[in-house]
Amino acid sequence: MLRIAICDDDSATVQANRKIAEDCLKQCGSAGEIATYTNSDNLLYDITEDGFFFDLILLDIEMPGSTGMELAGKIRPFLPNVKIIFITSHVEYAIDAFELSIFRYVPKNDIARRLSGAICDAIRLIELEEGKYYTIQTNSRLEKIPYKEILFLSRDGKNTSITTAGGAAKVRKSLQQVYEELAAEEFIFIDRGCIVNMIHVMQVKDGSVILKNGAALPISRSHLQEVKAQINAYWGVHI
Template identity: 30%
Template sequence: MIRIAICEDEKETQCLIEEYLDNLSKTMNIEYEVQKYSSGEELLKGSLKDIDILLLDILMEQMNGMDTARKIREVDNKMEIIFITSLIDYVQEGYEVRAYRYLLKPIELEELKKHILTCIKDIETNKSNYVVIKNKSNTYKIYLNEIKYIEIQKKDMLIHTINKGFGVKYSLGKIEKDLKLDKFVRCHKSFIVNLSYVENIKPNIAILESGEEVPISRYRYKEVKEKFLKFLGDTIC
């Protein structure tokens, strides 16, 4: 069961999306439940943990969609966000809230279908992708999409996730083999970064959306930059 929320202040657009989702449910055999909101404020008062995919209008009165998404990302990094807009002027801001998909008004069924199916695929992939780290008496199961970056300090490995950090005895080379997703890149002899959380790449550092900085070695910069641009090209539709 996929939990979808629509946050849209135009009743006509809200009804059209519902109609399209009903069509997808019948033709693609997708089970879903839908929640409807007419403002960002109303959405934020609801239960965000019950949402897998959010269709979020950018231009709403009072709190706009981009500010609403920023509030969501303070407490939830897993939700898939699809922006609804009349103008594709918000791509750079979308990076900040890990939202790479946009639906242009007037919304078309095939475009909605493409984005929804991609989100469902990503949700299923994220649920099945994790790494198991054994550390003396502890065994950690860490979901890959929650890892921001990994670093080596002396003989210890620090795995920085969205919620906490894990200090373990482990090899960077070994965990690099376990990170099956293309979004992880070795940017330094002592660092691996998840491109999903990168906001900006500079010659010597990757700046994360949280403001944290991860070093990039000089001879790896070109490769990291190319992978970052490819990642953005693959995810922005």
């Protein structure tokens, strides 16, 4: 079951956005629970002190107390994979989407048209991440690695090394063969010998992909522009 939080200091807006989120859940055929907040500090407390978990959070950027941007930065260490949709009435508040790994920006003056699409895209992505596994099978073992846990894959001689937060696993297949078996748009080549999972990308900086765990993976010069374009297209960042 998906857990969604909506935070805006205006109660009428919270209820309107809640109705949109409920309609999106029905449209996607997904079960979900929606929690609403009119105080950003209350949401932060529930996550950091009471251990509340959310898959998706809708945040108003311009709020008293902790702003949406400040809140996102404080939440991310506790919910590293949460999808965040920023809602803003001022374009000048827009920041580099890679910095806080923001899923989507929705302008308030176009919320009726844009918010439902953003929420539905997030729901589909969350469910996609939850349901896919890469299977390593040998004569002695069978290991299933969830796509969402894969940080990157790299060539290791004739093998492919699959790196997750918990360590690395090797499969006796070429990197290209593993890429074709994954068959998911989340995985992109950043170099002939390295594939990164865009789910874990925090930013592209100084010719490298920076992952949420702090790892920096160099992008080959020939791939740089394509990598930037693919990441932008994948996250669908629009102002």
